[in-house]
Amino acid sequence: MEIMDIIILVVALFFAGSWTFGLLSTPNTAPSTKVIVLYWWIEILIAFLDGYSALHLLWLMPLSMAVSLISVSQYTNIWYTASVFGVLVKSLVVLGPVIYFLITMA
DSSP states (O other): HHHHHHHHHHHHHHHHHHHHHHHHOSOOOHHHHHHHHHHHHHHHHHHHHHHHOGGHHHHHHHHHHHHHHHHHHHSSOTTTTTOHHHHHHHHHHHHHHHHHHHHHOO
């Protein structure tokens, strides 16, 4: 691994870890936040296991945040109507092929 990959992974781990700590310490969080953190950990895990460049996390992490927030935006009151599973499935329709394409083409 190059030094730039290590720096990016450390920053990604900091963001994912701090958001995970925030989720664990705050009982009422939006479902989209839970899905965002889940995707971040999946992307970081794939970066470790598959060995693709951590530079891809620079666009995958913001993309997973945007797609998760857009997929929950159709609900009028996200605290009561959106479920974590519903947001996960809706955002997986977009993010699944993107992550698969990245893994196969990297």
